[in-house]
Amino acid sequence: MATHQTPSTADELNLSNLLFKLRARWYYFVASLALAMGAAFFLAQLLPVRYGFKSTLMLSERATGSRHAQDLLTTDNKEHETKTEDEIGLLTSAGLVSQALQGLDFGVSYHVVPDVWVNALRPLKTQELYGAEVPLRVLVDSASPQATGVRYFVETLPDGRLRVQAEGKQVPVVQYETGAMLNTVPEFSFERTVNPGEAVQGPYSRFTIEGNTAALGGQKFFFVLHTLPELTNTYRNGLIVKPIERYSRVLNLTTKGAVPAKELRFLDALMHTYIANDLNDKNRDGRTALSFIDSQLGKVGDSLRRSESAVATFRGQRGLVDASQQASSDLQMRSQLENERSRVMNARLAYLNVLNYLRASPDGDAVSSATGLGVEDPVLNSQIMELAQLNSQKAGLAVEASEDNPVVQALNNKIQNRRAALLRNLTNLVRSSEAALRGYDQRLGAVRSSISQLPENERQLALLRSQADINDKNYTFLLQKKTEAAVTLATNTSDKKVVDQAAMESSDPLPPLPSQLYLIALVLGLAIPAGFILLRDRADQTVQTVDQIKSVTSVPFLGLIADAGRSTKLVRHEMPKSAVTESFRTVRINLQYVSGGTQQKVIGFTSSVSGEGKTFCCANLTAELALSGKRVVLIETDLRKPTLSSYFDFPAQRPGLSAYLRGEITLAEALQHPGHIPNLDVLAAGPIPDDAMALLENPRFSALIELLKKEYDYVVLDAPPVGLVSEYHILRQYIDVSVFVVRHRYTQRTSLQHLQELADSAHPGTPAGQVYVLLNNVNFHDTYEYHYKSQAAYYSV
Numbered sequence: 001m002a003t004h005q006t007p008s009t010a011d012e013l014n015l016s017n018l019l020f021k022l023r024a025r026w027y028y029f030v031a032s033l034a035l036a037m038g039a040a041f042f043l044a045q046l047l048p049v050r051y052g053f054k055s056t057l058m059l060s061e062r063a064t065g066s067r068h069a070q071d072l073l074t075t076d077n078k079e080h081e082t083k084t085e086d087e088i089g090l091l092t093s094a095g096l097v098s099q100a101l102q103g104l105d106f107g108v109s110y111h112v113v114p115d116v117w118v119n120a121l122r123p124l125k126t127q128e129l130y131g132a133e134v135p136l137r138v139l140v141d142s143a144s145p146q147a148t149g150v151r152y153f154v155e156t157l158p159d160g161r162l163r164v165q166a167e168g169k170q171v172p173v174v175q176y177e178t179g180a181m182l183n184t185v186p187e188f189s190f191e192r193t194v195n196p197g198e199a200v201q202g203p204y205s206r207f208t209i210e211g212n213t214a215a216l217g218g219q220k221f222f223f224v225l226h227t228l229p230e231l232t233n234t235y236r237n238g239l240i241v242k243p244i245e246r247y248s249r250v251l252n253l254t255t256k257g258a259v260p261a262k263e264l265r266f267l268d269a270l271m272h273t274y275i276a277n278d279l280n281d282k283n284r285d286g287r288t289a290l291s292f293i294d295s296q297l298g299k300v301g302d303s304l305r306r307s308e309s310a311v312a313t314f315r316g317q318r319g320l321v322d323a324s325q326q327a328s329s330d331l332q333m334r335s336q337l338e339n340e341r342s343r344v345m346n347a348r349l350a351y352l353n354v355l356n357y358l359r360a361s362p363d364g365d366a367v368s369s370a371t372g373l374g375v376e377d378p379v380l381n382s383q384i385m386e387l388a389q390l391n392s393q394k395a396g397l398a399v400e401a402s403e404d405n406p407v408v409q410a411l412n413n414k415i416q417n418r419r420a421a422l423l424r425n426l427t428n429l430v431r432s433s434e435a436a437l438r439g440y441d442q443r444l445g446a447v448r449s450s451i452s453q454l455p456e457n458e459r460q461l462a463l464l465r466s467q468a469d470i471n472d473k474n475y476t477f478l479l480q481k482k483t484e485a486a487v488t489l490a491t492n493t494s495d496k497k498v499v500d501q502a503a504m505e506s507s508d509p510l511p512p513l514p515s516q517l518y519l520i521a522l523v524l525g526l527a528i529p530a531g532f533i534l535l536r537d538r539a540d541q542t543v544q545t546v547d548q549i550k551s552v553t554s555v556p557f558l559g560l561i562a563d564a565g566r567s568t569k570l571v572r573h574e575m576p577k578s579a580v581t582e583s584f585r586t587v588r589i590n591l592q593y594v595s596g597g598t599q600q601k602v603i604g605f606t607s608s609v610s611g612e613g614k615t616f617c618c619a620n621l622t623a624e625l626a627l628s629g630k631r632v633v634l635i636e637t638d639l640r641k642p643t644l645s646s647y648f649d650f651p652a653q654r655p656g657l658s659a660y661l662r663g664e665i666t667l668a669e670a671l672q673h674p675g676h677i678p679n680l681d682v683l684a685a686g687p688i689p690d691d692a693m694a695l696l697e698n699p700r701f702s703a704l705i706e707l708l709k710k711e712y713d714y715v716v717l718d719a720p721p722v723g724l725v726s727e728y729h730i731l732r733q734y735i736d737v738s739v740f741v742v743r744h745r746y747t748q749r750t751s752l753q754h755l756q757e758l759a760d761s762a763h764p765g766t767p768a769g770q771v772y773v774l775l776n777n778v779n780f781h782d783t784y785e786y787h788y789k790s791q792a793a794y795y796s797v
Contacts, residue, residue, distance in 0.1 A: 018534075021533060021534075021537060022530055022533060025529070025533055028529035028532070028533065029525070029526060029529050029530075031529075032524075032525045032526070032528050032529040033521075033522070033525035033526070034525075035525070036521035036522070036524050036525035036528075037518065037521050037522070037525065039521065040514075040517040040518050040520065040521035041518075042118070043517055044514040044517050044518075045116065045117075045118045045125060046118060046124055046125050047512065047517075048125075048127075048258040049258060049509045050256050050257060050258050050509060050510045051256070051257070051258075051260060051263075051504055051505070051506070051507075051509060051510060052254060052255075052256055052504070052505035052506065052510055053254065053255050053256070053257065053260070053263040053264060053267060053502055053503065053504055053505060054252055054253065054254045054267075054500075054502070054503065054505045055252075055253045055267045055268065055271060055498070055500055055501060055502040055503070056244075056250060056251070056252055056253070056498070056499035056500035057091075057250070057251045057253060057271050057274070057496065057497075057498060057499060058249060058250050058251075058496065058497050058498075058499050059083075059084065059087050059249040059250070059251065059495070059496055060249055060495040060496065084243055084247070084248070084249060084251075085407075086393045086396075086397070086407075086411070087251070088241045088242075088243075088251065089396070089397055089407060090274070090393070090396040090397070091239075091241045091251070091253070091270070091274055092236060092239055092241055093396060093397065094232050094233075094236060095396070096270065096273060096274060096277070096396070097232050097235055097236045097239070097270065098228055098229070098232040099273050099277075100266065100269040100270040100273040100274075101228060101231050101232060101235065101266070101269070102228065103269060103273075104262075104265055104266065104269055106226065106231050106262065106266075107140060107176075107225065107226055107227075107228070107231070108138045108140065108223050108224070108225055108226070109128055109130075109223065109224050109226060110128065110129045110130070110134045110136070110138075110221070110222075110223045111126045111127060111128050111129065111151075111221070111222050111223065111224070112126065112127050112129060112219045112220060112221050112222075113125075113126055113127075113219070113220035113221075113222070114126075114127055123151075123220065123222075126222075128258060128259050130259050130261050130262055131261050134211075135211055135212055135213075135215035135216050135221065136154060136209055136210065136211035136212075136213070136215075136216070136221065136223075137209070137210050137211050138207050138208070138209055138210075138223050138225075139207060139208040139209075139210065140176060140206075140207045140225060141176075141199075141206040141207060141208075142176045142177040143176075143177060144176065144206040145173050145174065145175060145176070145182050145204055146173070146174060146176040146204060146205060146206070146207075146225050147166070147168075147171050147172070147173050147185065147188055147190070147204040147205055147225070148171075148172055148173075148174055148176075148224075148225045148226060148227050148230065149168075149171065149172060149224065149225075149226075149230075150166050150167075150168040150171050150188060150190075150224065150225075151166060151168075151222045151223075151224055152164055152165070152166045152190070152205075152222055152223050152224070152225075153165045153166065153220065153221070153222040154209065154216075154221050154222065154223070155221075156213045156214075156216055157193070160195070160196070160213065161193055161194065161195050161196075162193070162194055162195070162196060162209055162213065163191070163192075163193050164190070164191070164192045164193075164194065164200055164209070165190065165191045166188065166189075166190040166191075166205075167188065167189050167190070168185075168188045169186065169187060169188070170184055170185075170186060171184065171185045171188035171204075172184050173185060173204045174227050176225070176227065179227035179228050179229040179230070185204065188204070190202050190204075190205055194209070196209060196210060196211070196213055197209075197210050207225075235255070235266055238255050238256055238257070239253065239254075239255055239270075240253070240254045240255070241253050241254075242254075250499060253267055253270065253271070253502075254505070255267060256510055260504060263502070264502040264503070264504075265502075266502075267502035268501060268502045271498050271502075272498070274496065275494045275496050275497065275498070276494075278494040278495070278496055279492065279493070279494040281392055282492045282494070283489060283492055285388065286485060286488055286489035286492060287489065289485050290482065290485045290486060290489060293478055293481050293482045293485060294482065296478055297475070297478045297479065297482065300471060300474045300475045300478055301475055303471045303474075304468065304471035304472055304474075304475050307464065307467045307468035307470075307471045308468050308471075310464050310467075310468075311461070311464040311465055311468050314460060314461055314464055331462035331465070331466065333447050334444060334447040334448065334462070334466060335462075335465075335466045335469055337440055337443050337444050337447060338440075338444065338466055338470060339469070339470060339473060340440060341437060341440035341441070341444065342470045342473070342474065344433050344436045344437055344440065345433075345437065346474065346477075347377075347429075347433055348429075348430060348433035348434065348437070351380075351426050351429045351430050351433065352430060354380075354384065354426060355423070355426045355427070355430065358419065358422060358423060358426070359423075377429065379425070380422075380425055380426070380429065383418065383421060383422045383425060384422065386418055387415065387418045387419060387422060390411065390414055390415045390418060391415065393411060394408065394411050394412070394415065397411065540745070541748055541749050541750070542744075542745045542746055542747060542748055542749065543742050543743075543744060543745070543746075543747045543748075543749060543752070543775070544744070544745060546560070546775060548749060549742065549752065549773060549775070552749060552752045552753075552755075552756065553752055553755050553756040553759060553773070554756070554759060555740065555755055555756065555758075555759045555771050555772065555773045556594075556771075556772050556773070557772070557773055557775075558587060558590050558591065558594070558739060558772035558773060558774045559583065559586055559587035559590050559774060559775070560583060560587075560744075560774070560775040560776070560778045561580060561583045561584060561587065561613070561617055561620075561774065561775070561776045561777065561778065562578070562579040562580040562582075562583045562777075562778055562779075562780060563580065563744075563777050563778060563779040563780070564578070564580040564616075564777075568580070569616075569619070569646065569647045570619065570620060570623055570647060570648075570677075571584060571620055572584070572620065572623055572624065572627065572677075573623075573676060573677075579780060583778075584620050584621060584624050585624060587621060587624075587774065588621055588624040588625055588628065591603065591621060591625075591737070591739070591772075592625070592628075594737060594770060594772060595714070595736065595737045595770075600736035600737055600770070601709050601712070601713065601714055601715055601736060602705065602709065602714075602715045602716075602717065602734050602735050602736045602737070603714060603715070603716050603717070603735070603736065603737045603738075603739060604716075604717040604719045604728070604731060604732070604734075604735035604737070604738050604739065605617060605618035605621075605716070605717065605718055605719060605739045605741060606719040606720070606721060606722045606728050606738065606739075606740060606741070607721050607722070607723075607740065607741040607742070607743075607747075608721060608722060608723035608740075608742075608747060608748075608751035608752070608754045608755070609721050609723050609724060609747075609751060610641065610721055610724065611743070611746065612721075612741050612742065612743035612746060612747055612776065613741055613743050613776040613777055614718065614719075614721065614741040615636075615638070615643050615644055615647070615718050616647075616776070617739070617741050617774055617776055618634070618644075618716060618718045618739075618741075619634065619644060619647040619648075619718075621716070621739075622634040622680065622714075622716045623677050623680060625713075625714055625716075626677050626678065626679040626680035627677065627678075627679075629679065630679060630713040630714055631679045631711075631712045631713045631714075632679060632680050632681075632712060632713060632714045632715075632716060633671075633680075633681045633682070633683060633708050633711075633712045633714075633715055633716070634680065634681070634682045634683065634716045634718065635657060635683045635708075635715065635716065635717050635718065636656070636657060636682075636683065636684045636685040636718045637657070637685070637696060637717050637718060637719050637720065637727065637731055638685065638718055638719060638720040638721075638727075639657070639658055639685045639688065639689055639692035639695065639696070639720075639727075640688065640692050640720060640725060640727075641688075641720075642656075642684065642685035642686070642688065644682065644684050644685065644718055645684050648672070648674040648677075648682055649674075650672050650674075650682070650684055653686070653687055654672070654684070654686060655669070655670065655686045655687070656670050656672075656683060656684040656685050656686030657670065657683050657684065657685050657686060657695075658685060658686045658687065658688075658689040658692075658695055659686050659687075660683075660700070660704070661695040661696075661698045661700050661701055661704075662689075662695070663700070667704070667707075670683055670686075671683055672684060681712075692725075692727060693725075693726070693727055693730065696727055696730050696731065697730055702734070705734045717731060717734070717735060719731050719735075722740075722754050722758065723751060723754045736770065737770045737771075737772065738758060738770065738771045738772070739772050739773075739774050740754075740755045740758065740771060740772070740773045740774065741774050741776050742755075742773055742774065742775050742776065743775075743776045743777045744775055744776065744777045744778045744779070745777075745779075746777065755771070755773060758771045759771045
């Protein structure tokens with residue numbers, strides 16, 4: 001009964017096979033590890049030591065006394081999250097980063113080249129200097145075009161002068177003050193010798209070098225010019241802003257760099273610029289409101305003075321002191337109604353002013369100027385402040401994002417929604433104010449009708465006093481609003497504040513550290529060759545194992561032949577005590593067993609293509625049969641590419657099978673006898689004929705086979721490859737046992753279809769009814785299935 005291999009055993013064999021393949025190519029791992037470790041060591045020398053830096057910023061403080069109306073109305077957590085994200089966008093925007101960098105002296109970076117072995121050929125490893133440790137300072141003429149990004153090397157000459165040199169390819173030339181690109185110099189070369197403090201001038205360079213030249217101390221020193229856009233892009237890419245937790249309004253600002261002083265100054269400058277911008281925005285809105293109230297106060301004040309003067313003049317001219325009781329009552333009622341109407345009128349005027357501001361700006365960005373215009377409705381005030389804040393956020397994002405940016409589009413949608421709601425509210429308020437005014441007009445009409453019955457002087461005096469009272473109340477109201485706006489402007493503070501100044505996160509350098517590089521190199525040094533070996537093994541379509549042969553064809557396996565090397569011909573003579581000689585003995589025994597019948601004397605050797613060792617196996621197995629005491633004749637029927645003569649040191653041009661089949665020589669003249677191998681006769685092909693197939697179809701060949709079968713124990717045919725020519729199909733009628741030679745790691749698996757075709761076309765009990773496969777050129781040291789054979793002491797040469 002057939003036994004099946006358990007999954008665990010199969011897994012164990014697969015793992016053992018895998019380990020064997022990897023171990024057999026140990027030199028790959030040695031070379032890969034050497035290269036990886038060398039690269040890691042080189043990188044460890046080049047990488048600068050970098051540190052992490054962090055600061056903390058709070059977006060708002062709930063304990064402040066001034067609160068906007070929208071702060072009272074907003075309770076949705078998502079609104080806080082969106083606002084936090086918007087503020088993060090402002091903090092990381094190009095505009096804010098650029099504004100923070102404008103006040104820093106980062107436009108010129110200074111470097112020295114340490115005297116280490118990696119800098120032997122060229123300055124690969126450099127160290128940046130900053131602050132007091134910089135020996136020389138460069139003052140750049142910002143109004144002139146400058147070549148940026150190139151290294152200007154400064155050398156002190158014996159006479160105290162300075163030699164400035166720079167070289168580069170594809171060097172950008174920019175307007176230094178604005179950072180605008182002017183052109184690119186394909187080959188930039190610059191050299192000047194100047195005194196310290198003297199202007200250095202060139203086609204694309206204009207600056208002055210100042211400082212203590214003796215402080216260089218023989219070090220190789222250079223500086224690089226940077227534009228503001230370049231610095232902005234560099235620091236912006238390295239800046240990370242995140243809330244300490246979700247929905248938190250406390251943000252952590254982090255950067256990484258090799259110069260601590262520069263990173264700390266940048267973080268502090270960024271936070272203070274952000275807070276200063278926020279306060280400036282609030283003060284600008286307050287100043288706009290205060291200016292509007294001042295203009296209104298001037299107009300109302302003039303009206304008040306004119307009305308009071310009119311009352312005094314009327315009294316003086318008419319000699320009036322007091323009005324009657326009824327007149328006082330009617331006039332008081334009218335005054336009250338007119339005051340109410342005036343209040344409604346002022347409110348309507350305020351609504352119309354805000355409405356005009358809003359309609360004048362399609363995006364609503366001018367609505368911030370409408371704050372403090374006398375609008376007392378709390379809901380309307382909250383909507384105005386909310387729209388103003390949304391426009392402020394949009395202005396912050398506009399410096400770095402286009403209108404197609406999803407964040408800007410979402411903000412635009414929110415602005416349009418808030419603006420539409422504000423327009424509807426204002427329209428409704430104006431309509432309600434107009435309705436109220438119509439009601440007051442009707443009531444005032446009735447009171448005026450009553451007053452008209454009073455004496456004309458008293459009535460006119462009451463009218464003048466009423467107008468004066470209205471102007472006085474309006475003036476008082478505007479004075480109150482001006483005081484409130486002035487107090488708000490004077491006490492304005494930003495609701496953002498610095499929690500922690502910039503500081504170094506840790507004194508430990510940031511990865512990658514040298515130990516980490518070596519670990520990565522170790523992993524890669526092992527993984528790359530392993531992956532290469534496995535990939536090559538997977539992509540290799542040649543025959544690797546006997547199991548692969550058995551998976552493609554049902555042809556019985558005759559045996560395998562060990563690797564004998566390229567120059568070996570007859571192994572029994574050249575390598576008598578070797579694994580290859582023993583493998584031929586084993587195959588010879590198997591071959592005698594399968595061809596043991598008295599009628600099975602003709603053995604044919606073939607292969608799929610040339611180079612698979614067909615002739616090698618044929619010659620050596622024939623020699624083994626002869627040395628075992630059997631009379632054997634070996635016929636070379638591969639007339640197109642004869643090589644058998646070289647195995648027995650026969651002359652290649654000596655007439656052989658082709659001459660015999662043409663009737664030019666006798667069989668005795670065609671046969672050759674190797675002296676060192678008894679019982680063996682060889683019928684070589686001789687010179688290459690033009691009609692190989694016709695000769696093999698000659699009746700003389702059939703008669704030859706019948707004659708040799710009577711005189712010899714075995715007749716062995718070295719046949720042509722079945723995959724290249726068709727002669728083998730002619731020879732099959734004479735062959736009793738076919739041996740198909742497959743070369744290990746040479747024969748393509750697809751070529752095994754020829755072997756299966758031979759087996760499918762064979763008929764048991766008829767000539768050529770037996771087909772066997774022979775695996776040749778197996779390296780026991782490099783093959784997992786047979787590596788145990790390489791350890792046998794018997795096989796050592």
